[in-house]
Amino acid sequence: MSTLQIHRLSHLRALEAESIHIIREVASELARPVMLYSIGKDSSVMLRLAQKAFHPEPVPFPLLHIDTGYKFREMIEFRDRYPREQGFTLIVHTNRAALDDGVNPFRVGTQLCCEMLKTKALLDALREGGWDAAFGGARRDEERSRAKERIYSFRDTRGQWDPKNQRPELWNLYNGRVAPGESIRVFPLSNWTELDVWQYIELEGIPIVPLYFAKERPMLVRGNALIPVEQSFIPRGEGEAPQLVRCRMRSLGCSPCTGAIRSDADTVPKIIAELASFRRSERENRAIDHDTDGSMELKKRAGYF
Amino acid sequence: MLRLITCGSVDDGKSTLIGRLLYDSQSVLEDQLLAAGRASVRRNAEGIDLSLLTDGLRAEREQGITIDVAYRYFATPRRKFILADTPGHEQYTRNMATAASTAELALLLIDARHGLRPQTRRHARIAALLGVRTLVVVVNKMDLVGWDESVFRGIERDFTALAATLPPMTLHFIPISAFDGANVVRQSEEMPWYDGAPLLALLETIDVSRDDVAAPFFFPVQRVLRPDQDFRGYAGQIAAGVVRPGDRVTVLPGGRTTCVARISTYDGELDLAHAPMSVTLTLEDELDVSRGDALCAADDAPVAAQHLAATLIWFSSTPLRSDRSYIVKHTTRTTRASVRHDGAVAMNDIVQVELETFRPLVVRPYGESRAAGSFILIDPVTNETVAAGLVDSVLEERREQAGRIIAARNEDEALELHRAWLAEGARVVVLNDAPQDVVDGLLAMQFVVVTAPCCR
Ligand SMILES: Nc1nc2c(ncn2[C@@H]2O[C@H](COP(=O)(O)OP(=O)(O)O)[C@@H](O)[C@H]2O)c(=O)[nH]1
Numbered sequence: 001m002s003t004l005q006i007h008r009l010s011h012l013r014a015l016e017a018e019s020i021h022i023i024r025e026v027a028s029e030l031a032r033p034v035m036l037y038s039i040g041k042d043s044s045v046m047l048r049l050a051q052k053a054f055h056p057e058p059v060p061f062p063l064l065h066i067d068t069g070y071k072f073r074e075m076i077e078f079r080d081r082y083p084r085e086q087g088f089t090l091i092v093h094t095n096r097a098a099l100d101d102g103v104n105p106f107r108v109g110t111q112l113c114c115e116m117l118k119t120k121a122l123l124d125a126l127r128e129g130g131w132d133a134a135f136g137g138a139r140r141d142e143e144r145s146r147a148k149e150r151i152y153s154f155r156d157t158r159g160q161w162d163p164k165n166q167r168p169e170l171w172n173l174y175n176g177r178v179a180p181g182e183s184i185r186v187f188p189l190s191n192w193t194e195l196d197v198w199q200y201i202e203l204e205g206i207p208i209v210p211l212y213f214a215k216e217r218p219m220l221v222r223g224n225a226l227i228p229v230e231q232s233f234i235p236r237g238e239g240e241a242p243q244l245v246r247c248r249m250r251s252l253g254c255s256p257c258t259g260a261i262r263s264d265a266d267t268v269p270k271i272i273a274e275l276a277s278f279r280r281s282e283r284e285n286r287a288i289d290h291d292t293d294g295s296m297e298l299k300k301r302a303g304y305f
Numbered sequence: 306m307l308r309l310i311t312c313g314s315v316d317d318g319k320s321t322l323i324g325r326l327l328y329d330s331q332s333v334l335e336d337q338l339l340a341a342g343r344a345s346v347r348r349n350a351e352g353i354d355l356s357l358l359t360d361g362l363r364a365e366r367e368q369g370i371t372i373d374v375a376y377r378y379f380a381t382p383r384r385k386f387i388l389a390d391t392p393g394h395e396q397y398t399r400n401m402a403t404a405a406s407t408a409e410l411a412l413l414l415i416d417a418r419h420g421l422r423p424q425t426r427r428h429a430r431i432a433a434l435l436g437v438r439t440l441v442v443v444v445n446k447m448d449l450v451g452w453d454e455s456v457f458r459g460i461e462r463d464f465t466a467l468a469a470t471l472p473p474m475t476l477h478f479i480p481i482s483a484f485d486g487a488n489v490v491r492q493s494e495e496m497p498w499y500d501g502a503p504l505l506a507l508l509e510t511i512d513v514s515r516d517d518v519a520a521p522f523f524f525p526v527q528r529v530l531r532p533d534q535d536f537r538g539y540a541g542q543i544a545a546g547v548v549r550p551g552d553r554v555t556v557l558p559g560g561r562t563t564c565v566a567r568i569s570t571y572d573g574e575l576d577l578a579h580a581p582m583s584v585t586l587t588l589e590d591e592l593d594v595s596r597g598d599a600l601c602a603a604d605d606a607p608v609a610a611q612h613l614a615a616t617l618i619w620f621s622s623t624p625l626r627s628d629r630s631y632i633v634k635h636t637t638r639t640t641r642a643s644v645r646h647d648g649a650v651a652m653n654d655i656v657q658v659e660l661e662t663f664r665p666l667v668v669r670p671y672g673e674s675r676a677a678g679s680f681i682l683i684d685p686v687t688n689e690t691v692a693a694g695l696v697d698s699v700l701e702e703r704r705e706q707a708g709r710i711i712a713a714r715n716e717d718e719a720l721e722l723h724r725a726w727l728a729e730g731a732r733v734v735v736l737n738d739a740p741q742d743v744v745d746g747l748l749a750m751q752f753v754v755v756t757a758p759c760c761r
Contacts, residue, residue: 008514008518009579009581009582011306011385013582014306014581015306016583017542017581017582017583018542018581018583020542020583021527021542021583024527024528024540024541024583025527025637027528028527028528028596028637029639051571052570052571052572052583053540053583054528054530054540055530055569055570055571055585056530056532056536056538056569057530057531057532058532140376140378141377141378147375147376147377148373148374148375148376166373167689167690168373168399168400168402168403168620168690168693169403170402170403170406170407170679170681170693171406171407171675171676171679172407172542173634173635173679173680173681175634175681175683175688175690177632177683177688178688179688190376191376191378191387193378193380193385195380196385
């Protein structure tokens with residue numbers, strides 16, 4: 001029948017269908033899933049996919065945000081509004097003790113700061129919540145060490161990733177079996193690229209944090225780097241003052257460690273057009289990846305995403 | 306969107322080719338190039354060793370980390386590509402099978418200087434076994450054989466002869482030099498005798514459509530959605546075919562038939578849905594359908610079977626044991642199975658087995674349907690995925706849901722079977738030497754009777 005030829009799914013709809021399948025599998029096979037919510041564009045897409053997976057039921061698991069205390073103000077505003085409007089339950093976890101001790105990236109270094117405020121906070125939150133599966137919005141195209149990451153990433157009882165001990169994944173048959181205390185991280189967006197995410201946001205009209213859109217913002221300008229000044233502890237040079245720069249964030253993290261990029265893109269289509277011209281990878285403007293080559297791999301093995 | 310895998314032996318130039326595809330399709334970003342440039346020892350015209358773009362993982366390999374399957378993404382204005390690369394070689398069969406399981410096309414690299422090697426046959430066989438129907442044979446390093454047409458034609462001839470011994474596949478042959486890019490993205494001037502398209506152009510235009518949409522409707526139920534008394538929907542991903550409201554479907558196992566009432570999605574109701582969409586279906590009749598069941602085209606349904614002939618690719622370093630049961634995951638059904646094979650089965654072996662499943666599976670042979678013909682085996686103690694399985698044929702359709710009698714060969718097996726059936730929610734007894742009428746009575750009451758020779 002030649003009419004069948006027309007039933008071809010666009011690549012975005014094919015990715016969507018695959019991600020929904022993954023989300024449903026996890027919700028059906030694991031006892032206590034939770035969805036990590038980072039407030040960024042990938043999380044926004046993941047929320048939409050979860051809604052699609054269970055409609056007309058509400059999403060059967062809560063969201064978990066690991067709040068380092070140093071997220072952008074606009075991120076927190078968005079976090080406290082959008083998921084609730086959409087009917088999600090949101091859990092926020094912070095490593096208060098570390099913040100009270102004055103941990104920040106300038107006092108203890110980026111590496112240790114991440115370890116305390118992200119990795120430790122995440123592992124504590126997962127353990128305290130008894131979650132045996134945690135969805136994350138990471139994509140394989142983001143960073144080299146993720147290229148070999150599984151969709152179901154198996155973690156031992158300490159939440160650690162052993163690259164030698166990952167389960168083969170064939171077809172769409174995932175092995176989600178865990179012993180007590182073990183857990184899996186699940187990456188439903190594994191096969192999406194940065195461009196796919198933006199095109200999907202455009203296609204679906206998904207709301208995102210305004211920081212992604214170009215606007216004049218006060219920044220410390222150091223060479224090519226634009227450093228946001230939301231936190232008072234950012235050290236400044238002699239006479240250095242923030243300047244108003246038309247810029248936007250390509251990815252969102254903690255304000256002291258996320259550089260902005262100069263840009264005029266203030267709509268999603270303009271961002272997509274701008275992406276095509278980018279010759280630099282998405283994480284490059286994030287200070288966290290500068291520490292050492294392969295630093296992501298080390299963080300992953302320690303239990304970070 | 307095209308999903309492909311690359312295969313070839315170490316040093317055939319796989320990393321260089323992938324780096325070349327990424328680089329020439331402008332999928333490599335400056336900071337990644339800079340990192341590769343810094344580490345380059347062997348440089349080409351562009352001043353970098355392209356293999357480092359993908360093989361940045363080489364350092365990790367040296368540290369003893371096994372890189373099994375790495376996924377790369379690149380896109381041209383015409384197509385998006387998902388490329389699964391399998392650099393590891395100790396575990397090559399397992400890794401290649403994993404990568405091939407979702408691929409529509411395989412790039413098979415051959416070093417022009419060496420021609421076909423024993424591995425070439427193995428790679429082609431695994432690709433064919435896993436249902437990859439299009440094979441592009443890339444004859445690399447043509448620069449090292451003086452761009453000689455006769456070398457290329459010789460390999461083409463040899464490979465065509467080899468392929469004749471495998472399941473049917475569509476073959477393409479391309480002579481290239483990954484190192485300087487000849488016939489990868491740009492048409493090679495060095496080989497005017499080759500009048501086909503360069504590799505990337507071929508990949509952009511090749512038709513690899515699987516007949517998933519034309520196949521009979523097949524929908525394994527992932528989850529029952531029941532937000533209120535009025536709505537009972539079956540969520541799943543359409544594995545094959547097309548569905549419209551009003552279509553007659555058979556629920557398997559069980560065999561009751563009803564009609565699709567609605568196709569419900571977050572974006573509203575649909576008049577039609579097709580593979581591989583994820584949707585939710587409601588049915589005209591209130592039937593007892595749950596996760597693991599499948600909704601199938603009423604006029605062309607698969608069979609529900611418990612006794613299968615299958616091919617296994619054994620992954621585990623622990624050999625197969627026929628005296629215990631494994632967890633089998635097939636579509637959205639998870640149950641137990643015992644696996645019979647004469648002789649030892651070790652890591653990376655590909656063997657024919659008989660599978661006896663505790664509950665029926667809704668299957669088709671793998672050659673007809675990847676979705677209905679594939680399964681994995683999981684060790685119930687370690688939770689390790691020990692094997693991938695391909696259904697070859699149905700040996701016996703499902704028995705009526707009466708009780709059944711299973712002969713264990715020793716006490717351990719009897720206890721294992723007892724545990725496993727309990728886990729399935731069955732009523733099960735272990736007997737030795739019970740009178741026939743007792744056994745018959747238990748069977749009539751739908752008990753699973755495990756007979757054990759142990760205490761005789
Ligand atoms: N002369 C030449 N050398 C090549 C070509 N392709 C790859 N090589 C070289 O062959 C070696 C192995 O290549 P690599 O891509 O690492 O192989 P892999 O092990 O299959 O990934 C490297 O030294 C490459 O530079 C080619 O087309 N011509």
